[in-house]
Amino acid sequence: MKTLNLRKLVSSLTLVALATGSVLIGSACTTKRADSGNTLNLVSTAKIKGIDPAHADDLYSGLEVGRVFEGLLQYSYLKRPYVLEPLLAESMPEMGADGKTYTIHLKKGVLFQDDKAFKATQGKGREMTAEDVVFTFKRLADPKLSSAGWWLIDGKIVGINEWHDAATKAGKADYAAAVEGLKVIDPHTVQIKLNQHSFQFLYTLAMPQAGIVPHEAVELYGDEFLNHPVGTGPFKLEDFNPASKISYVRNPTYRKEVFPSEGEAGDKEAGLLADAGKPLPFADRVVVQIITETQPQWLNFLQGKLDVSPIPKDNFAQAIVGQELSPELKAKNMKLHKMAQIEVTHTTFNMADPIVGKNRLLRQAISTAFDQTAYNETFYNGRAIEAQGPIPPGLAGYDPSFKNPYRQFNLAKAKELMSKAGYPEGKGLPVLEYLTLADSTSRQGTEFFERALAPLGIKLKVSTFSWPEFNAALKNKKGQMWSFAWGADYPDAENFLQLFYSKNMSPGPNDSNYSNPEFDRMYEKSLTMKDSPERTALYQSMVKVLVEDCPWIFDAHRLAFTLTQPWIKNYKPHDLDHGRSKYLRIDGSLKK
Amino acid sequence: MSTASATTADLKPMPQGRSLMSDALARLKKDRLAILCTAIIVIYALIALAAQFGLIATPWDVVVGKAYQPPSFDSLPLCLGTDIFGRSVFYKVIHGTRIAMSVGLVASLISIPIGVFLGAIAGYFGGWIDELVVWFYTTLSSIPNIMLLVAITFALGKGLTAIYFALGSTAWIGLARVIRGEFIKHKNRDYVIAADSLGATHASRIFKHILPNVSHFVIINLSLQFVSAIKSEVILSFLGLGVQGQPSWGVMIDDAKLELSRGVWWQLAGATIGMFFVVLAFNILGDSLRDALDPKIK
Secondary structure, three states: OEEOOOOOOOOOOOOEOOOOOHHHHOHHHOOOOOOOOOEEEEEEOOOOOOOOHHHOOEHHHHHHHHHHOOOOEEEOOOOOOOOEEEOOEOOOOEEOOOOOEEEEEEOOOOEOOOOOOOHHHOOOOOEOOHHHHHHHHHHHOOHHHOOOOHHHHOOOEOOHHHHHHHHHHHOOOOOOOOOOOEEEEEOOEEEEEEOOOOOOHHHHOOOHHHOOOOHHHHHHHHHHHHHOOOOOOOEEEEEEEOOOEEEEEEOOOOOOOEOOOOOOOOOOOOOOOOOOOOEOOOOOEEEEEEOOOHHHHHHHHHOOOOOEEEOOHHHHHHHEEOOEEOHHHHHOOOEEEEEEOOEEEEEEEOOOOOOOOOOHHHHHHHHHHOOHHHHHHHHHOOOEEEOOOOOOOOOOOOOOOOOOOOOOOOHHHHHHHHHHHOOHHHOOOOOEEEEEEOOHHHHHHHHHHHHHHHHHOOOEEEEEEOHHHHHHHHHOOOOOEEEEEEEOOOOOOHHHHHHHOHHHEOOOOEOOOOOOHHHHHHHHHHHOOOOOHHHHHHHHHHHHHHHHHOOEEEEEEEEEEEEEOOOEEOOOOOOOOOOOHHHOEEOHHHOO | OOOHHHHOOOOOOOOOOOOHHHHHHHHHHHOHHHHHHHHHHHHHHHHHHHHHOOOOOOOOOOEOOOOOOOOOOOOHHHHHOEOOOOEEHHHHHHHHHHHHHHHHHHHHHHHHHHHHHHHHHHHHHOHHHHHHHHHHHHHHHHOOHHHHHHHHHHHHOOOHHHHHHHHHHHOOHHHHHHHHHHHHHHOOOHHHHHHHHOOOOHHHHHHHHHHHHHHHHHHHHHHHHHHHHHHHHHHHHHOOOOOOOOOOHHHHHHHHHHHHHHOOOHHHHHHHHHHHHHHHHHHHHHHHHHHHHOHHHO
16 A cells, blocks of 8 residues: 655554544534544544545555445454454355355445435435445446556456456446356355455455445445545544544444454553453544644644654654653653554656666666665664565565665665666766655655765756645656655565556556566466465565566665554554554543 | 925025935935945845855755754854754855845846836826736735745746746736836826927836836835745745755755754754844845935935
């Protein structure tokens, strides 16, 4: 899932939070809004384009989608390593004898949130059925939406590509037309047939893009569904202001879900099982403030207006002494959570570009001139591992002993590569366009990059965007270079390698538009293999191809340092954080 | 204008008449504060020129110490500490001066001719030309200034040229209003009618006869516009729309926004002090100029 590169040290998990409800809600809304204190105050560090699973391809939209929508599966909140468990499914999908067919039994009595879209029931949410699952997957394949979830099922479900192609040809998708691989067995059973066995498909069912949507709301709101989400989730959208604030209230018709009673060793001691068996969600309201600058986030957190916060680079010394919380914050009973994230930050080269995309030596030169050690020190307070390839530590395929020859900072070598690339000292090279975000930290990061390239004689033209605009620019293959990060969608290196698969090019997740038949062949082969030393070896040889071709500058794998307020209970960091606000409990007695 | 003393038919020789400018200059000379402000502005201008030609504080973008080194007296570059990349904040302030002064100058040079020209033809000709010009500047001024600047810089792309143009093309409205009013007042005065009867063309009446008589407004306006251009540049750079790859005061303050929490105050201090004196000097000088030049305040 796409995340910002620079902004935070805690990308995946980080909800930050703001505002003790009542202050911000204002006097106009006095009815029933008296803050019970049971409001979760979170923050999104990027603007949100909307709350629709089909468009939830970036971390920040995914988090918002996860509050309203639910998929068939989810990750266990407490267990590590990450394991899938049923969410809307009654049990884990059963695989048929052919190894390609999944039969999924759905939970009974799961209601969609009340909404005026449900005309037949006068606005009461109806039960979610197997038809909705089929509709949801067809919707991801609807060419009109150019959905962010298409790459997940493209070529995977039997008949889905035919359906997609027919819809492209007709100019309109026919939802009544059947897809062979999506079969309703009975209202509570759905069968999904894959073209070939896939070890990753179940992960797909737990991703925000696969949140189940009701056709009534999609039909009623059309393009506006982004702003009128209707799902089965624990929270209902109350108010959505894309520039400043999103608020949710507890979904009154939410089914009985309970806090897990099993975790990993140490969870009990950490008090994470104290709420086992209690109904979810705990919070009555969730207020997500959109604050893109780090300082206001941090100051609001210190004032207790945010419940969860990462530590901005400029506040690191204030927050952390040695490896532990500073005495000042300890005295406030704040809690520090550390986690090595399954993610990689990178500087992407647009391989569709006639200059940087066609000159491998130029890319290698730039990669070699970029001093990651200094960068990590300046921007991550050293809280990051220098990346040598796309696969982060913690996944099979990561090789701690491997050193990328173009990631060992060496200016002399970089200059030599520049000469070989045909641009000695940058002569003859036009100014390159670099895309970045508009906040201050991104500007500093850009300045670092400009300084790194200056000795090679490379000049940059910088274009700045907001997060949604930035994503839109990439989807249109604009720009020559940009800084980016990818957080795991699921715990398998395949999720990082698919970023280079030619069929996933923009608007798919392969935003570098990299295409290499040799890589594609190995990638396709790896899909049919189960987790084994052979597959790991194949992953490593794929990484070697990427290292030579250098479609990215592999930057860093960051460590997440997250702080929570003393009144926040049950917080446990997780790489796949969507749909997890339901577990957080606010201990009102600790909150003044 | 000379005084009415000549009407008293005396035999004494007529006192030497003084032009508006020399009169104003004489009065300015007596104003110590104005002299001081002029001196400050001259110093800023000299610093800016010296930095422009690489005579001082060059190169500014080299690493002179560790990141965020506090101010020390070890060497000149370190006297205001270092920034995130270990560059000298003092040098950045000096080059910020260069940017600010150049923005002030160029923006004023763009906006003043526009303002004078449009104000002059509107006031002089009246009629539909007047209506058109008034409509144009009223419409333009109804758009909040900062929004307009943001829109223009977005359209032109980032960088100094865009800033010059954005500020230059928006800052002329005040001047145009004043000049228009003055032209309406002057166009029926005796000396203009006299020029007309002697066969002076419109252009000659506008630029040769009336304009010199209202030119003091241009001078006053210049000093005020200089300040507002400097301030706008800082604001735009702070908002991330301004100068790129160059040490602007606005960018330094934007950096400081993040750094203050780690106790790094010297970028903010440097940029603020740099800005403070030049803005104050221009403001005071602008006031003094008005006092000295406006015949009505005599």
